[in-house]
Amino acid sequence: MLYKKNMYKIIDRLCKKWLTWYHIDKIGKEDIPMTKEDIIISNAHDLLNHHTVTEAPINVIEICKAWGISIFEDDFGYVENDLGSDKNKVAFTIAGAIITSPSQKAIYVRKSDSYFKKKFTIAHELGHYFLQHREKSKTEEVVTVSFSGDRNPEEQKMDVFASELLMPENMVRDYHKGKVFALLWEIADYFKVSELDMKNRLNKLGIRYLEV
Numbered sequence: 674m675l676y677k678k679n680m681y682k683i684i685d686r687l688c689k690k691w692l693t694w695y696h697i698d699k700i701g702k703e704d705i706p707m708t709k710e711d712i713i714i715s716n717a718h719d720l721l722n723h724h725t726v727t728e729a730p731i732n733v734i735e736i737c738k739a740w741g742i743s744i745f746e747d748d749f750g751y752v753e754n755d756l757g758s759d760k761n762k763v764a765f766t767i768a769g770a771i772i773t774s775p776s777q778k779a780i781y782v783r784k785s786d787s788y789f790k791k792k793f794t795i796a797h798e799l800g801h802y803f804l805q806h807r808e809k810s811k812t813e814e815v816v817t818v819s820f821s822g823d824r825n826p827e828e829q830k831m832d833v834f835a836s837e838l839l840m841p842e843n844m845v846r847d848y849h850k851g852k853v854f855a856l857l858w859e860i861a862d863y864f865k866v867s868e869l870d871m872k873n874r875l876n877k878l879g880i881r882y883l884e885v
């Protein structure tokens with residue numbers, strides 16, 4: 674029953690998100706205050722320090738366990754079936770969702786996604802938890818749905834949190850110390866992230882790499 678209820682909460686959140694999109698000119702206006710990027714990054718580091726994580730790969734499942742957050746895989750079929758013809762309105766594919774309240778903390782990831790994509794989604798949803806849900810969910814229920822490739826500024830900031838958590842800047846720079854070039858697949862393998870996520874990270878940090 675909890676599963677069914679949670680899927681309805683995801684549908685409800687989606688409908689609210691659509692309303693925001695259809696009735697406000699710009700995509701990106703959300704009801705949650707925006708957080709500055711440096712605060713997001715320091716939050717990711719605080720979390721790593723809290724768990725005394727000093728080397729890659731970062732185990733997001735263990736972090737979730739420690740905070741009492743359950744992880745579920747789902748194909749979101751319940752959501753899509755219920756939406757019926759309305760599902761055409763979904764401009765993006767649901768990548769994940771997070772539902773938190775005084776009685777539960779649950780992250781949902783898309784079952785058909787790759788292992789690395791799921792891992793990144795969990796890290797992204799942890800961003801929603803630590804930056805938005807944590808305080809609010811002590812007294813009320815908070816539901817957030819995330820789409821793949823959503824360019825909404827709020828979602829992009831959660832990706833910043835996820836990147837920092839899975840590929841912390843200091844660890845990425847340490848890995849490159851003494852190397853003229855590093856191989857993309859090797860670094861991605863070391864951090865156990867997708868080559869695409871690592872590529873984005875290295876580009877953002879201005880670190881050179883070889884794609885072979």
Ligand SMILES: [Zn+2]
Binds near residue numbers: 819820828
């Ligand atoms: Zn999100």
